[in-house]
Amino acid sequence: MYKSGGKFDDAIQSVVSRIATGQVMSYGEVAQAAGYPRHARMVSKAMRQSPVSLPWHRVVRSDRTLAFEVGSEPYQNQKNLLCKEGVTFCNGKVIPEHPTMDMDLGEVLWGTPPD
DNA sequence: CCCTTGACTATCT
């Protein structure tokens, strides 16, 4: 029997499992996509308690930074997984395979805009 | 029922 009591967890699993390879979503985006806005924090709990293996590493913060402490084991772990997915890391931020080819990205890549 | 915690986010200083 499946646990249908929590539509919440189920919706989160569905959304996260739908994230394409090389693509990332923020907690708030996942929560809203699942139909539960403001539940960003619940997303983490849902993924962690999820009975199935979810691509949790494709879920990042709203700033596209990893949710763990920089240098920590889980941080390096997620970073490694994303790198395998084709995601690029720069300045502590993650860049999907389809970044916005704007100068904003250029600033991120260089850390600072050219003089 | 009250308080604390958490893989969050937005706003202000």
Place this chain on the structure above:
DNA sequence: GAGATAGCCAAGG
């Protein structure tokens, strides 16, 4: 831009 504060919601003690 970084640190502090507030808002947010659910689960557990």
